[in-house]
Amino acid sequence: MMKLPESALICEVGPRDGFQYETKWIPTERKLAVIQRLLEAGVRRIQITSFVHPKWVPQMADAEEICRHLPQRDDVIFSGLALNQKGVERAHAAGLRYIDLSIATHDEHSLANANMTVAEAVRQAEAMVRLAHHYDMQPQLGLQTVFGYRKPGDTPLARVRELARRFVDLGLESFSLADTTGMAHPLRIQEYVQAVQEEIGDTPLVLHLHDTRGLGLANVLAALQCGVRRFDTSVGGLGGCPFIPGATGNIATEDTVYLLEAMGVRTGIDYHKVAELALELETFLGKLLPSRQARLLARQRDLASQAHTA
């Protein structure tokens, strides 16, 4: 029988990776209500916003206001994403103690998204890590498209290893591998994870998976078997491509928690409450989300209401 960890830490990224693709403005109060509901469901780490210029991501224009109204909770980690030093400054000024940094691993991707080469992005991220330390903030550094950019497996493992070692040597709270394009599969997860674990030692490894090809939870299973205990997820499976709504978001928090808890890997999260929140978000956003637990809950409610009417 496969050996799995006893517990896992879920980082909810819906308020950032999910909401950022929504073109409909989500009022700040609603964003805060979502965060509150996630806490009530037992989530203890949330990436709440992104400190990017509102010209690029209008949905994140209320980053500071979100931070001002966060509940005071010693048992919860709230983090924000920053893409440059200005973002780190803003996060610090807003009172956040955890900062998430993220860099591309392909020049084409880096130039398109950040207008700089990977080498330039690395130098900038190093300065951001030092700035975070200066402010006594806990930095996470993530690499994008680790399991494929243009096609599955086109990101050299040697590049991933080198970047992992380089940043972990600077001092990170955690190190994250992102399957931005949903190109990972279980064997590649194991290959890359085991190699990166050799580089980063005791620094916690986080997997940030997208479910573009439906392999998200199979990839979680493969990672668990390597001892990975931290996963980014989003309520409802929010996020991803704006062209086909709901098609390619993060792995859904409620589905991931269901998998983990079913196998005895404790998360402290009530997946049913997260699924209820996902259904409310579907109503607000006016579209279905990819979450299976949300669909199941919706169907159970339909059946109950039919039985009631009959």
Place this chain on the structure above:
Amino acid sequence: MMKLPESALICEVGPRDGFQYETKWIPTERKLAVIQRLLEAGVRRIQITSFVHPKWVPQMADAEEICRHLPQRDDVIFSGLALNQKGVERAHAAGLRYIDLSIATHDEHSLANANMTVAEAVRQAEAMVRLAHHYDMQPQLGLQTVFGYRKPGDTPLARVRELARRFVDLGLESFSLADTTGMAHPLRIQEYVQAVQEEIGDTPLVLHLHDTRGLGLANVLAALQCGVRRFDTSVGGLGGCPFIPGATGNIATEDTVYLLEAMGVRTGIDYHKVAELALELETFLGKLLPSRQARLLARQRDLASQAHTA
């Protein structure tokens, strides 16, 4: 690194388990065209129909006509589902050489679906296996709701083992475990599979998984690690509950094949062709199916068409 088999056999069940829930009549020529397209995609085993009374499943009323027009292919296995001896007689008369039998494992389920207890269903299925042998047909026997009926894990493993041994001793082409309710998780898959493997020896084990809770492909991965090499799947993820279209079908053929081929487990199937077929079925049925590869293909086409228009 996990050890996986070198190849796997996919049995496409969409024409039976998928179509049977569709209330819109699918013309026989279209069903045959779907079968033809599946063959062109490389599928080599298809459950083409069910020999049930058309009063119960009107969609299967053309079982004999489907059989009459099947392509003559020595390299393909066509099977039909039978729920009683009459069904076996009909399948034999229609010229099928492979017959799939299926019994419930809970009395409540058996009484609701087949109006008999499990003990009665077992005796009937034993007679059906003998009848199949009499006709020189190859029988597969499947157990339903093996990983949970009312709730996950409520099907005693001892009952599953006893039934497995009992039927394998009669002589089966293969033995199937069905997660009818989508309640399996990877650890339970491994527990039940390993126990059943002890009972059935060299008789091939088939897993028939539904993706109700999104764990379908994680369960495939767990089963592969136990050496399971046969899976039932349906094009597009057809099948399941009629209340929320597309919510709880079989694991999708194209998604399963993508997972397997990505990990080097050969299937002989072109998942892209299956995804194209799934999109055509979506258009015909007027609803989205759960397949991720179909969504991805639809999005790629949207983007290509936007680029063309721009």
